[in-house]
Amino acid sequence: MAKLDLKATEKALSKFGKKTIIRAASLLSIRKRGYDTGKLAKSLDYDLHVAANSIAMQFKMEDYGLAINEGRGKSQNGQGGKLYPKILEWVKRKGLRPRNSKGQFEAWRNKEAQQRGIAFAVTRKIHRFGYKGTHFFNDAFKENYKKLPRQIKNAFALDVEKFLDYTIKEINNGNSSH
Numbered sequence: 001m002a003k004l005d006l007k008a009t010e011k012a013l014s015k016f017g018k019k020t021i022i023r024a025a026s027l028l029s030i031r032k033r034g035y036d037t038g039k040l041a042k043s044l045d046y047d048l049h050v051a052a053n054s055i056a057m058q059f060k061m062e063d064y065g066l067a068i069n070e071g072r073g074k075s076q077n078g079q080g081g082k083l084y085p086k087i088l089e090w091v092k093r094k095g096l097r098p099r100n101s102k103g104q105f106e107a108w109r110n111k112e113a114q115q116r117g118i119a120f121a122v123t124r125k126i127h128r129f130g131y132k133g134t135h136f137f138n139d140a141f142k143e144n145y146k147k148l149p150r151q152i153k154n155a156f157a158l159d160v161e162k163f164l165d166y167t168i169k170e171i172n173n174g175n176s177s178h
Contacts, residue, residue, distance in 0.1 A: 006050050006055065008155035009050070009055065009152060009155045010048065010050045010055075011155065012148075012152050012154075012155035013048055013050075013055065013057055013152070014048055016144055016145075016147075016148050017046035017048060017057060017059070018046075019144045020046070020059070020140050020141050020144045021044045021045065021046060021059075021140075023139075023140035023143060023144065024044055024136050024137045024140035024141075025041040025044055026140075027134070027136040027137075027139055027140055028040060028041050028068075028134070028136045029041065031134040031136055032134075036090065036093070036094075037093070039062060040061060040062050040064070040065050040068065043060070043061050043062040043065065044059075044060070044061050044065075044137075045059070045060045045061070046058065046059045046060065047060065059137070059141075061137070064086075065137070067133075068133065068134055068136065069133050069134060069135060069136055069137045069138060070133040070135075071130065071131055071132045071133030072126065072130045072131055072133075073130040074127065074128055074129055074130045075126075075127040075128075075130075083123050083126065083127070084119060084120070084123045087119045087122050087123045087126075088115065088116060088119035090119075091115050091118050091119045091122065092115055096115070096118050097114075098114050098117070098118065
């Protein structure tokens with residue numbers, strides 16, 4: 001018996017994956033949070049595996065992408081020791097500076113210690129209150145998923161039609177393996 005060829009379905013899913021990744025990267029830059037070095041946007045990707053009896057699609061991104069997308073709740077006791085070093089790195093990269101009570105930038109007195117203090121304050125705030133997610137990936141996925149059922153239905157119908165045409169030709173030519 002002939003194997004069902006899912007080329008049109010695979011093409012439609014591949015198009016869905018590409019459009020989702022492009023839109024997610026766009027939303028990431030528009031919504032600002034999580035767009036610092038561009039590393040997260042560059043890491044967005046997907047894998048599509050089409051086998052004889054199954055189709056699997058998996059989206060990939062940097063680990064912290066989920067926290068940017070979903071947000072983060074306040075920390076429980078003893079959680080989150082990995083956050084401070086990353087926040088300190090971010091403070092240094094962004095060049096964040098201390099401010100006085102009027103909100104004006106102050107001159108550096110002890111740059112390293114002041115940067116650690118800023119990182120500590122930011123980390124403490126995240127631990128106490130968490131932060132809302134940007135939903136950059138969820139929104140991109142939903143936006144493209146709404147268009148997907150019609151495309152998949154049409155592509156799958158085209159694949160099944162080709163499969164049936166091929167099978168009928170084989171039967172008519174007497175090449176059936178029964």
